[in-house]
Amino acid sequence: MAQRHHGRVYSGPSASARLGDNGSHARRTAQEAVVTLDPHHSTRNAPVWIAEAGGHHAVLAFSGTLDSHALQVLEELLMDPRLREPTHWTLEMSGLENIDLASAFALMRAVTRAPEPVSLTVRGARPAVHRVLRHAGLDTVVTYAE
Template structure:
């Protein structure tokens, strides 16, 4: 299920499934221009049916505050499944901690 930020421009996000776990693989850089598209993607009913979201951030180089807050809003929604943030680099992890993501997600390094 690839996603697009604007016509012809791919989001740095790929989604796959492993049973009841949705694996969201991020790569490259998440700029503020992608925040709205990411939030819309995370509201997809198919994702809401998952028991767990795994945010695989091994290939994510950077994330800005706007996108970090977008992920936080999605992960803290009342109907959000369990969220695991997998292997973010130091820079990404610092931004995610800055916005308070550890209150709603588990980090696996």
């Protein structure tokens, strides 16, 4: 049975047990729950969310750590219908402390496989985040801004 908690959907055989009756004790490990974003509601509790989307521009905001536990959340967000029309994405990464290579490759795939060309601007990336993005090859498709 799937349950909602802070805009996320937790599902699996024991979602009720994990979340408790009021959902206050959610655990967020890949082995315990499948976490997906509600496509109609971005939440700032996730490591990445759509801060703005309209016309030809979208802003994706990042915070905390984007690692293997958050990869599914990132991949689902990148398929969000609100990102189909914009041809320019700004990735606001000033709140992102760390990103793993798999997440950086997911960003690269989203841009290079988009049906329409998408230009990217990365804003506020810390040196460690910038290094991982560069290692994934995003320097070939990204403009960096301070």
